[in-house]
Amino acid sequence: MQCRICGSEGEHRSYVAKEMMxxxxxxxxxxxxxxCDCLQIEKIPANIADYYPENYYSYSDASKAGNPLKQTMTRLRDTYxxxxxxxxxxxxxxxxxxAKLATLRPVKLARDARILDVGCGAGHLxxxxxELGFQNLLGIDPFNQADIAYPNGLRIxxxxxxxxxxxxxLVMFHHSFEHLPNQRxxxxxxxxILKPGGVALVRIPTVSSYVWQEYGVNWVQLDAPRHLYLHSVKSMQALAEQAGFITEQVVYDSNALQFWGSKQYEQDIPLRDPRSWAESPDNSLFTAKQIHEFEQRARELNAINQGDQAAFYLRKPA
Known part of the structure; x- marks a missing residue:
């Protein structure tokens, strides 16, 4: 197989991964x-759309709100x-x-910034x-069932x-880029489509991480076959350079999922299983204390650039 990122025809390592979400x-x-260390699927399934059911997590309605006090507290939190x-x-x-909103802070967005979110699902971010007052926003996602028009004026x-x-x-790919077949x-x-000096923010899982080495094909964010490419830092930076970008910053932002999800897969427990922490914490393998410890470990790994996901800030030269 030839690497579709760097073109290498070397002796690549092969893996077999199960669909476990x-x-x-x-x-x-x-x-x-x-x-370049990029992990990539050999052949994209012809029925790839079937792996995105109607209840796929990113499709849930973004407009559902709580009581007025909670809405106010949420806006204050999001402003921060x-x-x-x-x-x-x-x-x-x-x-x-x-955490997703916090990744925008390094970009230092003006209120009139034009922001495009690619592969945004229902458009939660x-x-x-x-709701914070940004007006020039658009979300696009070819896997959605139809266009979405929210009461606050947002269109997906x-x-x-x-x-x-x-x-x-700003063009954003929040855990959507790994789903795209034609990376380059x-x-x-x-x-x-970026203005000179504009930024592409690409948040992706990465094999430049502790958990890929520890859990291998049981790594929860391998997510076969939806994740077509699992980049290393090296391969993502090479791809960015090929496109003309300057990689300004790489920030690791992993969380506890990398541990509890991967440990579940080792026990043959899918993410959507009734025994999964995501579905029913009371029926899962883990206690709240263990999840807290996983979160702490994730922060430690992020600090040494070993978490299992990262945000790449790519600048188009002015």
């Missing part, structure tokens, strides 16, 4: 490039996540952080930004990035 357990073949300011919001962050459109011709300040052309299109 839904519990189908069908097998899929992957190989890891001997040169995006800007790093707001004392009460910081308190709420400590109680219920929003964009909905939060709209059923299409892919190649249909977009606008000029954006997708990132190249992001480069094309």
């Amino acid at each position: 839904l519990g189908l357990r069908d097998e899929h073949h992957y190989f890891q490039c001997a040169d 996540e995006v800007t790093g300011t707001n004392l009460l919001g910081r308190v709420m962050h400590l109680l219920m952080p929003n 964009l909905h939060s930004l709209r 459109e059923k299409r892919d990035i190649f249909s977009e011709q606008g000029q954006w300040d 052309t997708n990132l190249g299109q992001a480069f094309n």
